[in-house]
Amino acid sequence: MIDRSRPSLAGVRSALTRCRLRIAFAVLVLLSAAVVASSASGGLSTASKAAVPAAPPTENHTVVTESGRAGTITAYEPDGDVLYYNNTRTKYFDVDPVEDDPLTVEYTATDTIHTAGPTCSEPPCALNVIERADLETGEVEVLYERYDHKETAGEWHDMDRINESHVVVADIVADQVFIVNTETEIVEWLWDAQSDFSLESGHSFPRDWAHINDVEYIERGAMAGRIMVSLRNQDQVVFLDRREGLLENWTLGAENEYGTMYEQHNPDYVPESRGGPAVVVADSENGRVQEFQREDGEWNRTWEWEDDRIQWPRDADRLPNGNTLITDTHGNRVMEVNASGAVVWQVGSTLPYDAERLETGAESEGGQSAQELGLESRTVTDGGDTDTRGFGPVEFVGRLLERVLPHRLTNALIFVAPVWIGKGEAAAIAVGLLSGLTWASLEIGWWLRESSVRVRLPVTRERE
């Protein structure tokens, strides 16, 4: 007879193992939840003027735009206090100071339209605007606007002023660059990327094909009057002549040649008079900023800067003092690095798009080329680690995930995630989810075994 009142040794062992496993999984889930909860409750926010962090003092005013979850434009006084803040529009993109009036800025911004009506029969749509804001009086004036039928890749991320009445616009919606007289609203010149690029290049058409995210009217030097354009999805910066069109032998980068550039943002042209021709550019998906010098009809890299924290930079401006102002979108900061590569000024921002030091001219207008300045490059292998955000086991898993996942996927995930989710928090969520799922599968397995339920495949093979 079998004694059912006493558990077998194997039974006791299995119960103990289960108990230990349950404790281990509970600890892992609780620890992950604690990391996530503490990050979610504190940290960086730009959701209101009061929440925007103060900046360290520096010479001149700084303006920062954000697009994505929070659409903001913030201007800092030289002492670091917030002078101006606006979050009326859904998204703010490239901003530039107005010539001879640096405390007035012009920028492109977008409002997302969620309600069906005469401006949008099938929401979401977009209202793209070119606006001018006086940072001292707070007065905002719309200079030109257009309703567009889509929201995804439905924005204007940049425009550049040519003269008092004309601006050149980077139109992501139509994959075009156009010059408009904002007084008459007549478009006077237009380049269509389809004239020079195949629809097999870039991303899918018409969803987000070329993603023309930056445009610059070149004012000085041999290239004066030409227009520099960034085709993000073709990994190329191209030069347009208004009569001849694309100047093919000037193109910087090539599609999918990620060693040169990978889905760049915000190239700035440095003319010969300041040590160029050179282009300073945010090499976004490669997580670095760099500069190329035009030598003997070719573009050669003359400078690059990265550290362990930089993630999806979208702007780099060479300042008149030789430093470079960098907008590090997923590193959640705007910073200034000096000639030897040290970070000398930094302010937190949740999802910055563009930054300008206002009294120094638009973008890199007052700066010289890296070659002229003899700038030192800095890479992570040189020990360029300026990430002071801790290095515990969670951060280790975070950095491991970042190395393993493709850059585009990592950046897309960070872009849609709440701002408090950094590498560490993403790792904590991954560990918590994995532990929870493994624990739940084990519990189901144990329960099935105890209740003598056997799982069988719906299809079985008959033996002969």
Ligand SMILES: O=[N+]([O-])c1ccc(OS(=O)(=O)O)cc1
């Ligand atoms: O806010 N948006 O909708 C947005 C922001 C950035 C973005 O990508 S980027 O490469 O053009 O900066 C696309 C859409």
